[in-house]
Amino acid sequence: MNRLITLILLVGAWIIFQSSEKEATVLDKDQSLYEALYQLGYKSVDHSPDLSIAGASAQVGEDLVKFGFSDIEGQLKSKRQSKHFVCTSCHNIEREDPDVSVSDPEARLEYVVKKGLPFLQATTLYGAVNRTDFYNDDYIKKYGDLIQSAKHDIRAAIELCAVECAQGRELHDWEVESILAYLWELQFTLGDLNLDENEAMIIQKALNGDKMEMQAIQILESKYLKHSPAHFVDPRPRDKHSEAPNTGDVQNGKLVYDVSCKHCHLNNRYSYLNLDDSSLTFKWLSNKAETYSRYSIFQIIRYGTHAKHGKKSYMPRYPIEKMSDQQLEDLKAYLDLMAE
């Protein structure tokens, strides 16, 4: 009898051991990245929102990001921030890269099309609080010293975006904290980081206190970009008299036109220039493409336009990380085909 009891206890202990070991390797993919990092001993970042400021709330922040103002019942009212743009004019608020550790416009286009998102000039706000650097690389050419304070300070970056990018008014402190609180809700989760089984197991063990914290932090930090690269390039030199066939992929070009150009231009959404699917539009774009003017897709996409007195609405340029030269060729091929 004693032997039988001993055997039952042993089997029970083995089952408990097995199940607890299995649980230890299943990572909670919905766990926020910062929560995991803090648990691993990562030093806290200085851009967590200060919700002690009167009026600050993530709900207000969400309204500001999506609509440019907030008039939620029982909360402080926020006047329209910009006459021209809202945050989502140029930023997605969803994940837009299949692999958040690289900035690959080709992969991003495919990914956003599948998710029904636009393909935009600015980096998604999803995961913005997980970044440490803002207005990176060549943005200094555009904004000069203005980016110095915003380079490592997300609050200053939000203010700069409101005033310079959106050409609107300055934000109040409680509005900045509200936006930050909303962005905090958009931080990466562990499920966004494309961890393989081994990496997931190491992280889970570290989270369970198995002394692999540094390794786990290193793995996590290698899985996302802490800054969004942005390099401004000139349009590729073009020979408008060349009779060489366009090598662009027409299907890909259609995607660029639909989720990029039309996002802002269809029915004059953000622009006086209406771009639709009419043959007149395609002919016009195709004919202007090789010209040296702002109506050339190559010129406008690479250089954008600038806000000026009396006409503050403008088109931001696409850094090479946001639209590749091949995607531009694809767009040209599509426009040429549709113009025929």
Place this chain on the structure above:
Amino acid sequence: MVIKINMKYAFIIYLLLLGFFELCAQESKPVHQTFGDRRIINTQSVEMLPVRKLDFRVGHRFGDLAGSGGGWSTFYGLENASDVMIGFEYGVTENLMVGINRTKGAGPLRQLINSFAKFRLMTQGATKTQPVSLVVLGLTTVSTQPKSETEGVLHFFESPIHRWSYHLSVLTARKFNERISVQANASWTYRNIVPAGDSNNLPAVGLAGRAQFSKSLALIVDTTFPISAFRTSENQFYPAIGLGIEFNTSGGHVFQMNFTNTRGISETDYIPYSQSNIADGEFRLGFTISRLFSL
């Protein structure tokens, strides 16, 4: 040349056009830019200003190009101004816009302040049962010209109410394809004081069209036929006819250059008082400049 317009036929044509629009193929997407601007030439179009956009407009009608008042002596009318309009329009909602402008005035009443509201009832293609766009326009005009000391002239203004006139029109338009748009109008104008023999009530019908040649260039035409036994060519009244070219600069500017026989610009002016005969060279160059601002 004597022009006689059978008003019954004009009205029947208008009704037929409405019926034709109803029978046209039906879309399921709202149609954008039936016309390039809120005005065609003389007539308002079904286009509305976007919300919170302010439009500053300047319209100009020069003098007669030819005929006794034109030619070299007036540099083909360019040295005269038949009418000038300066005003603002504003998009209140997606379906409501308002405007106010001052026109010099070309009829018997001058120095006109015109204010209007335009309301969109229907957008072509917004639902499958909406084959046309339908807009209603209401306009009031007050003449601010000094009271005359001479009895018997319209601007004697025996009563201040005589300064006022009103206009209501229904605009129906369809964009048939990316190149062709047609609009039919029915309107009613009421003037508190009119010349002897005229009637205070003045119904009218109109037709307008737009042919888009390229992304930025379009040909526009509009006509307005007052339905009034008093308005015959024997009495020196003629339908308002306009032909123009519209340039869209894609940057918030629409520049329009037109030729029309009307001297006045506002509806309460040009519909009752179009007394220029194209056949006599009494038509003129006009232009409209429009600039949009975001508010």
